[in-house]
Amino acid sequence: MRIESRQQLIECRKEYKNALDCQYKQVVICGGSGCVAGGSLKVYDRMKQLMEERGLRIDVVLQHESHDESIGLKHSGCHGFCQMGPLMRIEPMGLLYIKVTVDDCEEIVEKTVLNNEVIDRLVYHDDGESYVRQEDIPFYKQQTRVALEHCGHINAESVEEYIAVGGYTALEKALFDMTPEEVVKEVSDSGLRGRGGAGFPTGKKWAQVAAHKDAPVKYIVCNGDEGDPGAFMDQGVMEGNPHSIIEGMMIAGVATGATEGYIYVRAEYPLAVARLKIAIDKAEAAGLLGDNIMGTGFCFHMHINRGAGAFVCGEGSALTASIEGKRGMPRVKPPRTVDQGLWAKPTVLNNVETFANVPGIIMNDSTWYRAIGTEKSPGTKAFALTGNVCNTGLIEVDGGGQCAALAADKGAGAPVDMQTEAEVRAQNVVTQEPGFLRLRNGQLQALNGQRTEGDRPLCGLQRRRG
Numbered sequence: 001m002r003i004e005s006r007q008q009l010i011e012c013r014k015e016y017k018n019a020l021d022c023q024y025k026q027v028v029i030c031g032g033s034g035c036v037a038g039g040s041l042k043v044y045d046r047m048k049q050l051m052e053e054r055g056l057r058i059d060v061v062l063q064h065e066s067h068d069e070s071i072g073l074k075h076s077g078c079h080g081f082c083q084m085g086p087l088m089r090i091e092p093m094g095l096l097y098i099k100v101t102v103d104d105c106e107e108i109v110e111k112t113v114l115n116n117e118v119i120d121r122l123v124y125h126d127d128g129e130s131y132v133r134q135e136d137i138p139f140y141k142q143q144t145r146v147a148l149e150h151c152g153h154i155n156a157e158s159v160e161e162y163i164a165v166g167g168y169t170a171l172e173k174a175l176f177d178m179t180p181e182e183v184v185k186e187v188s189d190s191g192l193r194g195r196g197g198a199g200f201p202t203g204k205k206w207a208q209v210a211a212h213k214d215a216p217v218k219y220i221v222c223n224g225d226e227g228d229p230g231a232f233m234d235q236g237v238m239e240g241n242p243h244s245i246i247e248g249m250m251i252a253g254v255a256t257g258a259t260e261g262y263i264y265v266r267a268e269y270p271l272a273v274a275r276l277k278i279a280i281d282k283a284e285a286a287g288l289l290g291d292n293i294m295g296t297g298f299c300f301h302m303h304i305n306r307g308a309g310a311f312v313c314g315e316g317s318a319l320t321a322s323i324e325g326k327r328g329m330p331r332v333k334p335p336r337t338v339d340q341g342l343w344a345k346p347t348v349l350n351n352v353e354t355f356a357n358v359p360g361i362i363m364n365d366s367t368w369y370r371a372i373g374t375e376k377s378p379g380t381k382a383f384a385l386t387g388n389v390c391n392t393g394l395i396e397v398d399g400g401g402q403c404a405a406l407a408a409d410k411g412a413g414a415p416v417d418m419q420t421e422a423e424v425r426a427q428n429v430v431t432q433e434p435g436f437l438r439l440r441n442g443q444l445q446a447l448n449g450q451r452t453e454g455d456r457p458l459c460g461l462q463r464r465r466g
Contacts, residue, residue, distance in 0.1 A: 001286070002286060003286050003287040003288060004287055004294065004295055005295050006175075006294055009294060012160075013164065013166075016062060016160045016161070016163050016164035017164045019160075019164070020062060020161065020164045022069055022070060023069075023070055023072035024069045024070070024071070025072070025091065025092070025113060026089075026092075027071060027073050027074070027088065027089075028074055028090070028152065028154075029043055029047070029073075029074070029076070029086070029087075030075075030076055030078065030079045030085060030088070030089075031044075031076055031077065031156060032076075032079070032082075032085075032239055032240065032271075033078070033232075033235065033239065033269075033271050034078065034082040035079075035082075038085045039101065039102070040075075040087075042102050043086055043088065044075060047105050047108070047109065048060070048073055050106055051113070054114075057069070057070040057071065058072070058073045060074065061155070061158060061160075062158055062160040074158075075156060075157070076089075076152045076153060076240065077152060077236060077237075077239045077240015077241060078151055078232075078235075078236040078239060078240050079134075079151070079152035080139075080143075080148065080151070080152065080393045080394040080395060081096075081140070081391065082392050083390070083391040084098035084099055086101075087152075088108070089152065089153070090113070093116070093118075094132075095112070095123070095133065096123065096131075097112075097122040097123065098122060098123070098124050107119060108122075126138065139391055139393070139395075143395055143396055145380070145396045146356075146357055146379065147195075147244070147353050147357050148236065148237065148240070148241075148394070149241075150162070150165060150244070151239075151241050152240065153165075154241075156241065156242070156275055157275060157279070159243060159279065159283055162241070167244070167359075168288055169359075169363050170247060170251060170358070170359035170360070170361075170363040171288070171359070172294070173362055174251045174254045174255070175254060175293070175294060180210060180254060180255050180257065181210075183206075183254055183255035183362065184203055184255045184256075186203075186361060186365065187206060187358065187366075188203025188204065188207065189203070190361045190366035190370060191366075191369070192357055192361060192379060194350055194351065195352075195354045195357070195381065196314075196350070196351035196353075202354055202358075205338055205348060205349075205350070206252060206255050206256055208339075209256040209346045210256040212346040213257075215345060217259075217260070217345045218256055218347065219262065219341060219342040219346075219348070220252045220253050220258045220260070220262070221261070221264065221319070221341070221347055221348065221350075222249055222261070222262070222264065222349075222352060223264055223314065223319055223349060223352070224238055224272070224351070224352050225264050225265065225266050225307050225313050225319060226314070226352075227266065227310075227313075227314050228314075230387070232394065233352075233384050233394060234351060234352035235269050235272055236382070237352050237353060237356050237382075238265065238275065238352060239271050239272050239275055242272075242275050242276045242278075243279050243283065244356045245263070245276075245356055246280065246289065246302060248356055248359055249302070250289070250293075251359065251362055252348050252350070253298075253300045254298060256348055258346075258348065259298075259299050259300055259301065260301055261300060261301070261303065262303050262304075262323055263305070264305045264307055265304060265305070265306055265307065266306070267306040267307060267309060268309060273304060277304060289302060307319075307322060307328075308322075310322070310328050312328055313328040315330045317331040317333070317337065317341075318330045318331075320337065320341050320342045320349070323342060337349050357369075357379060372398055374398075380396050380397060381397060382394065382396045383395050383396075383397070
């Protein structure tokens with residue numbers, strides 16, 4: 001259905017939500033790159049085959065209308081618990097099965113899908129305790145998810161499911177209930193800062209582009225060139241909830257008067273590129289992207305550019321040069337991107353995670369966002385846990401804490417066989433002050449810059465550069 005007015009979007013949201021509610025069970029199999037590499041596509045195919053053989057009604061795509069009860073079978077984005085993949089979440093039980101193989105599928109269908117039984121050997125265990133519900137697992141329990149809220153919960157390739165869980169509500173609000181100045185102010189008041197590493201105030205950047213009232217053309221550019229070794233935060237969002245990025249970029253367009261958007265993604269992320277393309281195509285087909293969106297006269301068109309893998313293209317001016325077909329090299333500033341960016345036009349350039357935060361801010365207001373984190377570091381930050389930790393994966397946590405401590409908490413510290421003394425060097429998200437962490441006698445201890453002889457790496461925590 002093509003959405004041509006606000007009322008039609010409201011009706012579609014209600015219709016899609018009702019259709020989602022008709023799924024009395026949802027089997028959500030992780031379709032992130034890590035789990036795909038571990039065999040999750042084969043698990044999906046086997047589950048589909050087994051349920052069809054038993055005559056169960058399954059929805060592999062969300063129906064556009066209410067219907068008799070069915071089982072939703074879907075690929076989601078990254079669940080974050082990469083160490084334990086392939087992962088399978090079963091709703092409404094909130095159940096998470098780990099390290100699922102094709103051989104487990106028949107037992108899952110017979111016991112869990114048909115009879116609501118929990119298979120204990122497939123749930124997460126730690127220190128003799130089993131965790132049935134995903135939200136109770138320590139890895140997830142201490143997280144606060146905003147950018148990653150729907151990753152691992154909805155079909156990553158379905159615009160209908162995104163709308164059903166509230167997607168494009170923020171765009172609707174920005175178009176119909178707010179002026180561009182009010183949108184900029186809301187983002188500014190939220191305290192959202194660039195999640196690419198530099199931490200520049202997002203609202204200030206948008207205001208600088210919006211101030212170019214006479215500019216005939218402006219651009220919104222999303223930096224998805226995640227070149228840091230071991231980092232995959234942006235990849236997780238692009239693969240798991242691409243519509244949140246599109247919606248955030250469109251809201252930036254409303255705020256600044258831009259009508260063209262570019263997403264720059266490294267070619268080493270083929271699944272992210274594929275899902276972004278699907279998301280753009282489906283948003284255009286639904287009338288939520290393109291010309292005269294919902295009858296407002298607002299137009300916005302999206303394009304994807306794939307980078308060739310040059311690390312330097314993660315820098316803003318090098319990135320825009322690459323989009324233009326030039327050699328990706330940083331330029332001397334000023335002029336800055338907000339004044340002369342892509343094709344020398346005023347340009348908003350933020351990274352994936354920054355744009356993914358925007359819909360929640362507009363929908364819930366800046367006060368809601370500021371209540372998360374600390375006064376100087378409102379909101380959340382996503383991190384990739386890599387290296388010698390118990391649980392590698394993707395996390396999103398409140399801002400303001402030392403990264404080293406976050407790595408220890410969410411990654412469950414060092415492996416049991418690690419030596420009794422080690423250290424982590426990290427940086428505070430906002431203050432850039434160095435922080436240290438030591439494992440001594442099995443206990444993780446925060447240090448104040450003191451190192452002792454024999455310290456060695458304990459774990460790694462990755463964040464994006466500016």
